[in-house]
Amino acid sequence: MQKYQKLFLIILATFMLILLTACGSSSTSTNSGGQSETSIEDETSGEVIQAKIGVISYLSGAGAAYGEAITQGLKLAQKEINEKGEVNIELVIEDSAGEAEQAVNAGQKLMADDSILAIIGPTLSTEFFAVAPEADLNGITIMGTSTTADGIPEIGDYVFRNSIPEALAIPAAMEKAVKRTGAKKVAIIYGNDDAFTKAGFEVMKRTAEEMGLEITTIETYQKGQSDYKAQLTKIKNTNPDLVLASALYNEGAVIIDQARKMGITVPFVGGNGFNSPQVIEIAGDAANGLIVGTPYFGDSTDPKIVEFNKKYEEEYGKKPDQFAAQAYDALYIYADALKRAGTGEDRDAFRDALAETKDFEGILGLFSFNEVGDVVMDVTVVEIKDGKFVEFEE
Amino acid sequence: MLIEQLINGITLGSIYAIVALGFTLVFGVLGIINMAHGEIFMVGAFIGVLTTSVLGWPLWLAFLASIVVTSLLGYLLEIFSLRPLRGKKGVSHLAPLISTIGVSIFLENLSHHMFGAGNKPFRTAFAEIRFEIGSITIYLVQITIFVISVILMVGLSVWLSKTKAGKALRATAENLETASILGVDTKKIITLTVIIASGMGGIAGILVGMAFNSVSPQMGLSMGLKGLAIIILGGMGNVKGAMVGGLILGLSETLLVAYGDSGYRDAIAFIMIILILLIRPQGIFGSKTAEGR
Numbered sequence: 221m222q223k224y225q226k227l228f229l230i231i232l233a234t235f236m237l238i239l240l241t242a243c244g245s246s247s248t249s250t251n252s253g254g255q256s257e258t259s260i261e262d263e264t265s266g267e268v269i270q271a272k273i274g275v276i277s278y279l280s281g282a283g284a285a286y287g288e289a290i291t292q293g294l295k296l297a298q299k300e301i302n303e304k305g306e307v308n309i310e311l312v313i314e315d316s317a318g319e320a321e322q323a324v325n326a327g328q329k330l331m332a333d334d335s336i337l338a339i340i341g342p343t344l345s346t347e348f349f350a351v352a353p354e355a356d357l358n359g360i361t362i363m364g365t366s367t368t369a370d371g372i373p374e375i376g377d378y379v380f381r382n383s384i385p386e387a388l389a390i391p392a393a394m395e396k397a398v399k400r401t402g403a404k405k406v407a408i409i410y411g412n413d414d415a416f417t418k419a420g421f422e423v424m425k426r427t428a429e430e431m432g433l434e435i436t437t438i439e440t441y442q443k444g445q446s447d448y449k450a451q452l453t454k455i456k457n458t459n460p461d462l463v464l465a466s467a468l469y470n471e472g473a474v475i476i477d478q479a480r481k482m483g484i485t486v487p488f489v490g491g492n493g494f495n496s497p498q499v500i501e502i503a504g505d506a507a508n509g510l511i512v513g514t515p516y517f518g519d520s521t522d523p524k525i526v527e528f529n530k531k532y533e534e535e536y537g538k539k540p541d542q543f544a545a546q547a548y549d550a551l552y553i554y555a556d557a558l559k560r561a562g563t564g565e566d567r568d569a570f571r572d573a574l575a576e577t578k579d580f581e582g583i584l585g586l587f588s589f590n591e592v593g594d595v596v597m598d599v600t601v602v603e604i605k606d607g608k609f610v611e612f613e614e
Numbered sequence: 615m616l617i618e619q620l621i622n623g624i625t626l627g628s629i630y631a632i633v634a635l636g637f638t639l640v641f642g643v644l645g646i647i648n649m650a651h652g653e654i655f656m657v658g659a660f661i662g663v664l665t666t667s668v669l670g671w672p673l674w675l676a677f678l679a680s681i682v683v684t685s686l687l688g689y690l691l692e693i694f695s696l697r698p699l700r701g702k703k704g705v706s707h708l709a710p711l712i713s714t715i716g717v718s719i720f721l722e723n724l725s726h727h728m729f730g731a732g733n734k735p736f737r738t739a740f741a742e743i744r745f746e747i748g749s750i751t752i753y754l755v756q757i758t759i760f761v762i763s764v765i766l767m768v769g770l771s772v773w774l775s776k777t778k779a780g781k782a783l784r785a786t787a788e789n790l791e792t793a794s795i796l797g798v799d800t801k802k803i804i805t806l807t808v809i810i811a812s813g814m815g816g817i818a819g820i821l822v823g824m825a826f827n828s829v830s831p832q833m834g835l836s837m838g839l840k841g842l843a844i845i846i847l848g849g850m851g852n853v854k855g856a857m858v859g860g861l862i863l864g865l866s867e868t869l870l871v872a873y874g875d876s877g878y879r880d881a882i883a884f885i886m887i888i889l890i891l892l893i894r895p896q897g898i899f900g901s902k903t904a905e906g907r
Contacts, residue, residue: 412877440876446826446833449622450871450879457615470733474828477735481744481827483751502735502828 269307271564273554274330276323276341276351279315286343286543287315290365292536293547294340300531301555307564309555316342323347324354331358337564338362338574340550345369345416352379361571365550366543368492370419373593378571380593382550382584386420389513390491391427392599393612394464397489397511398431400614403461405434409451409475410466412440420466420491428464436460441471452479462486468493473502480506487511487603495542500607511603511612515584516542519609520600524583549582556580618750619872620865625756625825627864628763632818633837634844634856635766636811642851643787643807646707649714650691652838653721654812658684658819659829660725663734673740680816688812691717692805700804718834726831733830736823755824762821766814767857774853783807787851836880843883847890849900858898862886 275294278287291313302308312333314326323342330336331354338361342348348367355362356376364372364381368389372381397403406428410421421438428435436458439451452475455463463479465472465488472494479488480503487509488494495512518529518539528548532540540548554574558564561573580587588596601612633655640648658680665676695713699705743754774780785793786803794800822837823829844863848855863886867879890897 439871442877442880445836445879446822446828446830447622447626449625449826450619450868451876453615453618453622454872470830473735474733474826477827481742481751481753498732502733504735504737 269558269564271337271558272310272335274336274339275311275313276316276326278318278343281317283318289541289543290547293544294551296535297548297551307555307558316347320347320350323351327351331360337570360567365546383546384515384595386491387423389599390423393489393511393513393601394427396601396612405436405460406462406464407436407455407458407460408464409439413442417466424464448475448478452482456484463488465490469496469499473499477503477506507604513599513601516545517600517602528583549584552582553580619868623865623868625759627861628760629818629822630840630844630864631763631857631860633841634860636814637841638845638851638856639807639811646710650717651815652834653718654684654687655815655819655837656834658816659823660729662820662823663736663829666738673738677820680820681813684816685809685813688809692808722831733828736827736829741824759821771853840883843887846887849897852899855897855899
């Protein structure tokens with residue numbers, strides 16, 4: 221008998237809770253606690269816009285370092301934004317473990333929660349391709365901070381990104397390299413069993429053709445290979461003025477090392493995948509003369525970046541990377557849109573405000589969205605000189 | 615161009631040959647494919663990185679350390695994953711194969727955990743020494759690799775045919791029970807075989823590190839598969855076959871890249887297997903009577 225009584229009480233309590241939350245969300249307050257409703261409403265009806273942002277990130281598994289950098293960048297931005305007091309952002313962070321399936325689950329959870337205004341993430345392009353269509357269908361804004369594959373913003377009206385696609389980074393690097401060296405002949409090497417490096421290769425080939433460069437040879441390699449000498453000997457014998465390499469840094473560093481040993485001294489131009497301090501660590505002096513296009517250059521003397529580096533290091537005890545910087549900027553872009561939307565409740569109003577983002581001044585430079593929600597911004601071109609990344613000078 | 619590519623091919627082929635020697639030795643005696651051999655090779659390479667780059671030891675000491683560690687691994691492999699399965703009733707003859715696959719997964723993940731996922735550089739001054747003849751650059755490492763592989767092959771052949779231990783090993787390979795009745799300590803011989811094979815894997819690992827300056831936990835898998843292809847090509851359990859097969863594969867891979875399409879590089883090993891299995895199933899140097907086991 222007592223058992224039933226208990227059950228009845230639980231059901232009653234649940235009903236009351238549902239009623240309470242219903243009350244909460246129908247009013248303008250973002251806080252669903254019933255008791256203090258009036259006092260909070262007074263506050264929010266002032267200037268502070270309350271918003272809950274969902275985050276899906278790669279927090280466990282092999283690529284957890286990416287997710288860590290991203291969430292740290294976001295949290296740093298959150299802290300600063302909230303301190304300024306114009307908007308108050310709450311982050312709801314979910315782990316995707318680098319799996320498309322888990323990313324979708326996390327996404328559904330966030331989308332089903334009506335108090336979540338918009339989503340940031342997931343980390344990988346493959347995850348993003350799984351989650352974004354659903355977000356678009358549900359009418360919730362989603363923005364990638366680390367997704368560089370082709371066709372991401374084209375998924376739908378509610379889909380954005382602030383990470384520079386390869387189609388922007390590679391041509392910028394190639395143009396500058398060709399301008400300085402006066403190169404006429406280029407050789408290309410790329411990994412033909414990876415979607416990312418293959419996409420980079422397409423961009424390289426297209427750009428080379430557009431620029432009227434002669435492609436002396438196109439060589440490929442596969443994952444897990446450690447001997448690139450045959451391909452490189454072939455490249456060497458065609459005497460190119462530049463070598464375009466669409467590779468992830470792991471293989472890329474070994475390729476450039478073997479190339480230098482073989483006597484290929486011309487500069488290498490790479491995509492974003494090649495942009496990592498690890499290249500210098502693996503290849504050492506051989507890495508000199510690598511030119512890459514990147515959205516973020518950590519050693520820049522730009523005061524905004526210097527300050528960001530300082531704040532990040534104070535908070536987390538290490539230097540931020542490109543992923544942290546992009547995430548940091550992403551939250552600021554969201555905050556900016558929030559201010560213009562004027563409310564943290566209306567998903568559609570937020571989407572429209574975000575799409576209007578123009579010449580936003582972030583640490584990565586002036587940032588705008590084009591009509592499909594892709595990035596419009598200047599690319600920084602860097603090169604490795606004397607064992608470190610420096611800004612490319614013409 | 616051709617000469618440079620030939621040098622590239624011979625270097626690669628010599629490394630394949632050393633890896634294949636380890637495979638062929640274990641197969642010859644135990645009649646099983648040691649799937650963990652590629653990973654033992656990888657551990658050998660990592661020991662090389664650790665001793666030269668991190669601890670700053672001289673190269674000869676690195677070689678020694680690598681051989682010692684991989685030999686020890688070979689011993690542990692025999693004790694824990696091969697011996698318990700040997701000669702037991704009801705144990706499938708595939709069981710040791712599966713058990714070595716388990717060891718290979720374990721070793722790969724262990725080094726993934728210990729050394730991280732990426733490529734590690736292998737820096738020694740020795741790898742920088744080179745000669746230039748006209749437009750051709752030859753590295754001392756490339757010559758060393760070839761010489762070491764020839765020494766290992768000749769040494770192994772002589773040891774197998776001339777010494778008492780070698781004869782005992784061949785007797786064991788011929789028939790385990792008979793050899794045991796005739797007074798050969800087969801347990802010891804088998805352990806010795808696995809240890810020698812693993813030590814050779816260690817040598818190959820350190821040579822790859824020097825030649826290509828890239829060591830990663832995943833390198834064992836592709837090398838292991840190539841080694842497997844080579845012993846099928848050269849003839850299972852045949853020392854000369856491993857050497858010749860290794861060189862053939864290394865050269866054909868390199869020349870395919872040089873004069874054909876680099877995308878088919880990895881396919882060539884497996885096309886060769888298909889052809890050899892159709893035309894001469896026992897391998898180039900294999901004898902037809904190898905079926906007896």
